Amino acid sequence: MQWFTADGYELSRTVFQRALATVYLVAFLSAALQFRALIGTRGMLPVPELLRRTPWRAAPGLFRLHYSDRFFAAVAWTGTALSLALIAGADGHVPLWAAMLLWAVPWVLYLSIVQVGQVWYGFGWESLLLETGFLAVLLGNADTAPPVLVLWLLRWLLFRLEFGAGLIKMRGDACWHRLTCLDFHHETQPMPGPLSWFFHHLPKPVHRAEVAANHVTQLVVPFLLFTPQPVAGAAAGLMVLTQLWLVLSGNFAWLNWLTIVIALSAIDWAPWSGPPPARPAPPLWYEVVVIAATVLVVALSYRPARNLVSRRQVMNRSFDPLHLVNTYGAFGSISRTRLEVVVEGTDEPVIHEGTRWHEYGFRGKPGDPRRMPRQFAPYHLRLDWMMWFAALSPAYARSWFGPFVERLLRGDRDTLRLLRHNPFPDGPPAHVRARVFRYEFTDPHELRTTGQWWRRTYVRDFMPPVARPVPLRPPGRQP
Template identity: 60%
Template sequence: MEYFSAEGYELARQVLQRGIAAVFLLAFLNAAAQFPPLLGEHGLLPAPRYLERSAGRRIPTLFRLHYSDRLLRVVAWTGAVASALLVAGLPQQGPPWVPLLVFGLIWFLYLSIVNVGQVFYAFGWESLLLEAGFLAAFLGSNEVAPPVTVLFLFRWLVFRLEFGAGLIKMRGDRVWRDLTALYYHHETQPMPNPASWFFHHLPKPLHKAEVLGNHFAQLVVPFFLFFPQPVASIAAGLVILTQLWLVLSGNFAWLNVLTILVAFSAVDDAAVRAVLPWAAFGSPDPGSTPLWFVAVVLLMTAVMLYWAWEPLRNLFSRDQLMNASFNRWHLSNAYGAFGSITRRRNEVVIEGTMDEPGPDARWREYGFHGKPGDPARLPRQFAPYHLRLDWLMWFLALGSSGGNWFPVLLQRLLAADPRTLKLLREDPFDGQPPRWVRARVFRYRFSTPQELRAEHVWWVREPAGVLVDPIKRRDRDA
């Protein structure tokens, strides 16, 4: 069926299916490790309470009738095993219905987690993973060629990602329009990585050139993804290169990796052979595509095109939404990031003491894995792994409300709760409960090259206020 099968896209199919499954594997492992202390029965925002409050809402989740940490772990590990099988390519060896079912399984299992994850799962890349995973289910198996319409829907996804991000920048902050955004971004981004300090200190004319290149990659290049080959492959290559630049300069969970993967939907085998002449790909017989598979894919395509209206209209709206889902299945989404850039970096630093508060009290700082703390500590690389608590601490420092979870976190630290302490890099009390904790705000900036040489610090910080005065443990835990 020539109209249905996309010959010459076998590498694209392999990258999409195996790569997206690898991100799902990481996401499920992340849930198994972090969901119980953050959102479990005794978490900072317990999922059972959320489900009780949402009893009247139609939330698609396996946990709607019952939540337990044990069930959560069963869901997470089942999803991880199924994802690992897809990474290995085993379901793809069978007929098309096998990867369809396996991808459908991991999509719904992860949807079940996201829909009860509240603020700790309120990130655009959660919806991106769900939408990409749903589409990957319809790419078929090695017995058939990838469907044309599914590759088109992947390109539409890349278009929304890139063009939406470009528009939100131009509308959101003048620093994107006057090309000065990178004077601040590397220093104030949520979670710098080991190279961020060096990117920040690049010459300002180069920063302006980077922003200009970003605008070209996000506002112009995405249109060429729908052009005939080799133009589409070149456009995808430019998207991939700009995303690799972002991978080098910051920690954005799996956002950039997933964008790179879905961009491969526009890369055909001929383009890869032009760069790697020795590359060889299988070529399934397009005539072997079962009629039932054609019907299922075309029905899914029609539904996705029907749902495409809202995100399309959003792109051209003056009140463009960023990282919003237009249905409860996370299959019709708006994307975009960094519509505005903060000019100064604040950090919330949590401290505890065994002494009574006063001028002689010795306060010791809790260390986080990813967020800046000790000025002498070089930022680490964690992406594509997602440090959810660290990200929420960044939003807290920006002034967002942590009223639902931050007071509970402080009480957990006062109780030296082992599950909570596992989310941190350093417990200054070695598992013993402190008598008091407090939260202070510090103004951070990257050190200058001279300060780095003289003082061996990557950051310079100064006190900027108190967020929470010293508190004791409550008699009844939160």
């Protein structure tokens, strides 16, 4: 079938595949280095407990067959090794069926991790990586030109990702209509980066222009993806530029980078790649697999597409247990104030008015007002992200904050590795407490005179002082 392949998109496929393998690498490293404290057998939300209370069909994966921390580590490090092999182009040196298998294995491995990740893996970019990874399995290698159907499915994914994010904003916070959301967002986003302070202090007309440009990129430009080249490629290029702006202004794990990866597949790289090589027709079995998978994705797209046009649109939702076709979106509402949960401990056995408390330092989330925000994305600091949600509402921390504090009181080594600073290197504290502070960026004069990037003000207690044994009750506001 001559229509089946798209000659001239070989370089587009290569760029896409190498970039996607890099995102896979970051995702597997994040899993390998953090899982023991989060979901390990002795973690805050142990996988074995999840497996006992949920059925197979709710979250199928390898860990339904067997779970141990050693097996999870093997899965994560195997995914890391395969990602490195794919970055190096190993899929181009094997037959077509083997190349598809090389892409299928990391998809299965990461799907298995997400299925047991619980709240730590409840982010939209997890499903986005899985949906993108599934389509990558079908793209083939140098044995055949890229299939047209898969290239269109990638554009359909990019359309849903961007258009869904645009719609959720227009249906959500009124500040998106007034073009004022970025008066707050750079300061209140989950994890500011090293340039966020500077973005926050841009003139307000620049903030208005940022929001307006975002609306155009998310609500108008996505439709151009379905037009002929070079218009479709130009539309994808505008999305890449927008995402790079977001990369500079914050830390959103691999969301922005993966969006860029998908957009790269819609750019026509033929002028830089030379004439396509002569190849035999794709094997019949490959055509059948790609067509069948396309039919499946189109059928599964019904509910996500209906969600796009619904007045009750939801974001970051999976409608099938394999995360094959999902809905996306971010920041339908914007926080006006930044609240942070500050965790402190003391080694004094009896608490009194003069008790000295020492603050635990987190790697990414704001803590010490004098510490400049750091760049961590595309690496995902899962605990730091969930601490941001906990500050918004104690309900977000109901399942894990008590176990987190318990592990601090035990001096748990795996938990302490998630932190930047442990104020008790010689032994665990006697008591731990948590308090909520309001954080605000300082102005340029304050930064010059005090060296502080933030000013903070006490708001309320989050969890009163607790000692061993820790009562594993949900944290909340205290009278």
